[in-house]
Amino acid sequence: xxxxxxxxxxxxxxxxxxxxxxxxxxxxxxxxxxxxxxxxxxxxxxxxxxxxxxxxxxxxxxxxxxxxxxxxxxxxxxxxxxxxxxxxxxxxxxxxxxxxxxxxxxxxxxxxxxxxxxxxxxxxxxxxxxxxxxxxxxxxxxxxxxxxxxxxxxxxxxxxxxxxxxxxxxxxxxxxxxxxxxxxxxxxxxxxxxxxxxxxxxxxxxxxxxxxxxxxxxxxxxxxxxxxxxxxxxxxxxxxxx
Amino acid sequence: xxxxxxxxxxxxxxxxxxxxxxxxxxxxxxxxxxxxxxxxxxxxxxxxxxxxxxxxxxxxxxxxxxxxxxxxxxxxxxxxxxxxxxxxxxxxxxxxxxxxxxxxxxxxxxxxxxxxxxxxxxxxxxxxxxxxxxxxxxxxxxxxxxxxxxxxxxxxxxxxxxxxxxxxxxxxxx
Numbered sequence: 001x002x003x004x005x006x007x008x009x010x011x012x013x014x015x016x017x018x019x020x021x022x023x024x025x026x027x028x029x030x031x032x033x034x035x036x037x038x039x040x041x042x043x044x045x046x047x048x049x050x051x052x053x054x055x056x057x058x059x060x061x062x063x064x065x066x067x068x069x070x071x072x073x074x075x076x077x078x079x080x081x082x083x084x085x086x087x088x089x090x091x092x093x094x095x096x097x098x099x100x101x102x103x104x105x106x107x108x109x110x111x112x113x114x115x116x117x118x119x120x121x122x123x124x125x126x127x128x129x130x131x132x133x134x135x136x137x138x139x140x141x142x143x144x145x146x147x148x149x150x151x152x153x154x155x156x157x158x159x160x161x162x163x164x165x166x167x168x169x170x171x172x173x174x175x176x177x178x179x180x181x182x183x184x185x186x187x188x189x190x191x192x193x194x195x196x197x198x199x200x201x202x203x204x205x206x207x208x209x210x211x212x213x214x215x216x217x218x219x220x221x222x223x224x225x226x227x228x229x230x231x232x233x234x235x236x237x238x239x240x241x242x
Numbered sequence: 243x244x245x246x247x248x249x250x251x252x253x254x255x256x257x258x259x260x261x262x263x264x265x266x267x268x269x270x271x272x273x274x275x276x277x278x279x280x281x282x283x284x285x286x287x288x289x290x291x292x293x294x295x296x297x298x299x300x301x302x303x304x305x306x307x308x309x310x311x312x313x314x315x316x317x318x319x320x321x322x323x324x325x326x327x328x329x330x331x332x333x334x335x336x337x338x339x340x341x342x343x344x345x346x347x348x349x350x351x352x353x354x355x356x357x358x359x360x361x362x363x364x365x366x367x368x369x370x371x372x373x374x375x376x377x378x379x380x381x382x383x384x385x386x387x388x389x390x391x392x393x394x395x396x397x398x399x400x401x402x403x404x405x406x407x408x409x410x411x412x413x414x415x416x
Contacts, residue, residue: 004399004402007402007406008398008399008402011398011401011402011405012383012398015376015382015383015401016382017382017383042405042409042413043405046377046405046408046409046412047377049353049358049412050358050362050373050377050378051377051378052355052358053355053358053359054263054267054378056355057259057262057263057266057267058259058262059258059259059262059275059276059279060276063258063262063276063279063280064255064258066276066280067255067258067279067280067283070280070283070284071247071250071283071284071287072247074284074287074288
């Protein structure tokens with residue numbers, strides 16, 4: 001009867017798992033116990049048989065393209081923008097000591113995409129595609145770019161001067177975005193022709209988002225100004241009668 | 243900043259053949275193996291940001307191993323290693339059997355590839371996975387222990403037991 005500890009030791013030796021001292025002990029043991037030597041050789045034979053059999057294994061050449069397609073289908077561009085934007089924010093935090101909280105719980109992809117678009121605009125050389133405080137310039141510009149053309153109002157009287165407009169791509173759709181200023185901050189106001197699922201108020205990566213519907217349009221405002229000021233912005237927008 | 247896709251391409255895809263081989267030996271089927279690898283790839287992609295600080299190959303194989311286990315448990319009602327209850331009792335019982343093994347005075351005769359496959363496929367999953375991870379994927383005990391979520395001692399006993407079982411089915415006693 002072989003001591004099972006001896007069998008484990010032989011196997012561990014064959015697996016290269018023993019330190020040199022212990023390995024020497026096992027080698028000595030094998031010279032004294034032929035059945036242990038036999039076990040060792042059997043382990044090596046079995047290994048050769050297994051690796052020999054496995055050497056033939058090869059996935060079909062179609063597997064990798066199939067996987068790449070499957071991955072592509074599950075990879076909304078939103079994720080990439082979110083990751084990209086998050087890294088920019090991290091860079092800004094490190095560089096400028098901005099106290100943005102990154103460790104917020106994951107929000108729905110849509111909110112992330114909206115914040116990403118806003119952040120991207122902050123990081124761009126030019127946060128607005130058409131820079132104008134004249135709503136009669138901004139509106140026609142947007143109307144040429146996107147199917148639905150929102151009314152553009154100036155809220156300079158209320159402390160939110162019109163700065164211009166840009167087009168964001170959210171979930172594959174071009175979205176008209178009107179940009180307002182607030183002290184040194186920007187407020188992005190996006191307009192969606194279709195109803196979207198967003199809470200009235202949410203926060204992603206330190207940015208506040210407010211969403212409301214008026215007429216046929218759903219508005220989403222995003223900014224790093226305090227949530228209360230963003231609520232004021234919504235009120236001013238509603239009152240302006242758009 | 244690397245995109246998720248780029249990270250996936252760099253970290254997971256280079257190990258695709260090994261991933262396939264692991265799935266192939268764990269499921270015992272070339273067709274099932276590709277399904278398992280595809281499923282594992284999507285899992286890997288979804289958690290691609292978790293791969294940092296780990297050995298990419300071990301990380302990729304761990305996902306394939308877990309996916310194969312889930313797949314086998316789902317599709318074959320096979321017991322999963324580490325699963326409490328009857329399955330583990332049974333595995334422990336088999337582990338203990340090793341203590342009563344007669345010494346293997348066994349020479350492996352020249353076994354065909356098909357015989358080797360069938361012998362491995364006949365092993366209960368907890369034993370099959372450790373022998374495949376060790377001998378085919380060439381992982382060490384520590385990596386296997388982490389991957390299978392079992393102590394080192396259990397890796398050793400399952401591995402020895404798996405070998406003894408394979409000697410029985412493939413070997414000849416002179």
